Amino acid sequence: MTEQASILIIGAGPTGLTLANLLGQNGVSTVLIEARNELIDFPRAVGIDDESLRAMQGLGLVDRVLEHTVPDQQIRIVNGSGKVIAGINPTTREFGWPRRNGFVQPLVDAVLLEGARRFDSVDVRMGTEAVDLVQDRDGVSVTVRSQGQESTLRAAYVVGCEGGRSFTRQKLGIPFTGETRKQRGLVIDVANDPLGTPHAVFGGDPNRGYATLSLPHGIRRWEFMLLEGEDDALVESDEFLHKLLQDHVADPANLDIIRRRVYEHHARIADRFRDGRVLLAGDAAHVMPVVAGQGWNSCIRDALNLGWKLTAVVRGRAGQELLDTYAEERRDHVKAMVDLSVGMAKVVTNRSKVTSAVRDTAAAVIDRLPKLKSYVSGQGFKPMPKYTRGVVLQSPWTVSKSVPVEEGTSPGAGTLFPQPRVEVPGAQTMLLDDAVSAGWRVLVWNNDPAHFLSEDTRSELADLDASLIQLVPSAQLNWAAANASSGVSVIGDPAGELKSWFHARPVSAVVVRPDHVIAAECLAQDLDSALRTIFQKAHLRPAREKAVATA
Numbered sequence: 001m002t003e004q005a006s007i008l009i010i011g012a013g014p015t016g017l018t019l020a021n022l023l024g025q026n027g028v029s030t031v032l033i034e035a036r037n038e039l040i041d042f043p044r045a046v047g048i049d050d051e052s053l054r055a056m057q058g059l060g061l062v063d064r065v066l067e068h069t070v071p072d073q074q075i076r077i078v079n080g081s082g083k084v085i086a087g088i089n090p091t092t093r094e095f096g097w098p099r100r101n102g103f104v105q106p107l108v109d110a111v112l113l114e115g116a117r118r119f120d121s122v123d124v125r126m127g128t129e130a131v132d133l134v135q136d137r138d139g140v141s142v143t144v145r146s147q148g149q150e151s152t153l154r155a156a157y158v159v160g161c162e163g164g165r166s167f168t169r170q171k172l173g174i175p176f177t178g179e180t181r182k183q184r185g186l187v188i189d190v191a192n193d194p195l196g197t198p199h200a201v202f203g204g205d206p207n208r209g210y211a212t213l214s215l216p217h218g219i220r221r222w223e224f225m226l227l228e229g230e231d232d233a234l235v236e237s238d239e240f241l242h243k244l245l246q247d248h249v250a251d252p253a254n255l256d257i258i259r260r261r262v263y264e265h266h267a268r269i270a271d272r273f274r275d276g277r278v279l280l281a282g283d284a285a286h287v288m289p290v291v292a293g294q295g296w297n298s299c300i301r302d303a304l305n306l307g308w309k310l311t312a313v314v315r316g317r318a319g320q321e322l323l324d325t326y327a328e329e330r331r332d333h334v335k336a337m338v339d340l341s342v343g344m345a346k347v348v349t350n351r352s353k354v355t356s357a358v359r360d361t362a363a364a365v366i367d368r369l370p371k372l373k374s375y376v377s378g379q380g381f382k383p384m385p386k387y388t389r390g391v392v393l394q395s396p397w398t399v400s401k402s403v404p405v406e407e408g409t410s411p412g413a414g415t416l417f418p419q420p421r422v423e424v425p426g427a428q429t430m431l432l433d434d435a436v437s438a439g440w441r442v443l444v445w446n447n448d449p450a451h452f453l454s455e456d457t458r459s460e461l462a463d464l465d466a467s468l469i470q471l472v473p474s475a476q477l478n479w480a481a482a483n484a485s486s487g488v489s490v491i492g493d494p495a496g497e498l499k500s501w502f503h504a505r506p507v508s509a510v511v512v513r514p515d516h517v518i519a520a521e522c523l524a525q526d527l528d529s530a531l532r533t534i535f536q537k538a539h540l541r542p543a544r545e546k547a548v549a550t551a
Contacts, residue, residue, distance in 0.1 A: 005031040006314045008155035011162030015282025015299040017112035021059045022307030024119030035129035045105045045296035052300040053097035064111045070102035080205040096419035096431045158278045166284035172275045178268030184226040189259040193220040232262045273327035288338040308514035319539040325390035387414035391538045393520035403506040423492035425481045440466035441512040445502045450485035452527040
């Protein structure tokens with residue numbers, strides 16, 4: 001008998017595990033299969049950013065994830081002489097968490113695996129490999145092999161998350177466009193950190209580029225360039241490793257080496273992220289050099305973008321066309337992250353003494369320009385997600401003589417809404433996402449949003465389990481809460497961070513998607529029409545049509 005599920009996820013890496021947690025939160029019937037009997041434990045990602053920590057917060061796992069992080073980890077970039085030529089030390093908390101953090105990926109992935117197993121609707125099967133896939137108009141049949149026995153799993157949709165060598169992508173014949181750079185790297189993880197310093201160092205040495213990072217639980221990582229003619233087999237040579245490390249520690253032979261591995265710098269993006277009822281996510285859809293520390297975080301962004309859309313479609317709240325917006329939105333940002341990673345890899349692994357000298361001169365100029373130095377230190381070069389297509393309303397701000405625009409402010413639609421600390425009646429301050437329900441959110445500054453919505457719009461929002469939120473200065477919190485419309489939550493702004501955000505923009509209302517992306521922003525009077533447009537862009541079905549679709 002063929003087993004049935006709404007969603008089948010292939011691959012228990014960070015993408016598949018995060019997606020399984022998201023679908024589990026929504027009660028979606030999900031099967032997650034992984035060919036290995038255990039999660040991968042060899043060296044991989046070492047950086048988790050504020051967006052991903054916000055995602056972990058939404059999954060109810062952030063406290064356990066934080067146990068395996070180094071918050072606010074600084075990076076020092078040095079030249080071949082060991083001189084610091086640049087520093088990266090972002091201190092912003094725009095999204096509620098430190099922007100840059102070291103972490104131990106296998107331990108965090110294990111937290112995600114345990115998280116997925118919390119949900120009765122999620123079935124995790126290790127040691128189960130996909131060996132064939134056939135889709136038709138109504139679903140996808142996947143042949144799986146476990147303990148030498150083959151069986152069939154049937155799902156409405158399949159998501160391939162099984163890494164760069166993705167069976168799913170290859171089965172569908174989707175090209176993986178890009179390059180694998182000739183430059184290889186060697187990763188060495190050491191227990192009982194012989195240095196113990198908290199920061200990370202990127203060494204732009206033209207003789208041999210390197211990096212070293214302090215990781216949680218006394219782990220130290222080194223990454224070295226492998227030069228032309230150096231065979232991968234050298235990774236097994238203690239003598240070779242000791243030679244690489246002799247300028248870094250006093251006694252390389254006395255190190256407690258726990259992992260060693262050669263890796264390649266891949267920079268590739270799948271030509272398409274969707275083929276009918278099958279989707280690609282994470283490394284199955286894109287891979288990038290490790291230098292910028294964005295591979296793992298890009299996987300989490302994919303899962304966040306896809307999780308709410310799959311939920312809406314399988315529940316009949318949206319048409320299948322919504323799934324096309326996944327690639328429309330994610331592809332451009334992924335390309336920007338790949339380009340950033342390739343660029344940083346070239347800086348660190350460059351072997352030209354002339355190019356290195358030019359780089360060092362440029363760094364000296366930047367060091368004398370406070371604004372530019374602050375931009376580099378704050379990691380301003382990291383492309384933030386900004387979706388210009390898909391489920392976003394990119395329209396000009398309403399022109400009003402009563403609402404001037406602060407110079408230098410850009411429209412927020414398609415970007416992430418901030419997450420400051422807020423107040424709710426009768427409780428201590430907390431992060432914004434903890435103060436409201438997960439899902440769609442309509443936030444209005446200083447006004448009760450219900451007064452600006454038609455009955456039909458409120459009905460559609462209720463069908464989406466959306467939250468209506470009135471934002472006020474904390475001084476007004478109790479009064480506003482006592483006078484709010486039924487179903488409207490009132491949230492106080494104790495430090496004025498939300499007021500400052502609205503102050504800089506000629507808007508007073510925002511529509512925020514379940515993945516924290518601003519779908520629309522407008523003045524309060526335009527809220528109803530903005531929501532109607534977003535409903536169309538999300539291919540949402542009115543409640544009466546949804547009932548027919550799911551019957």
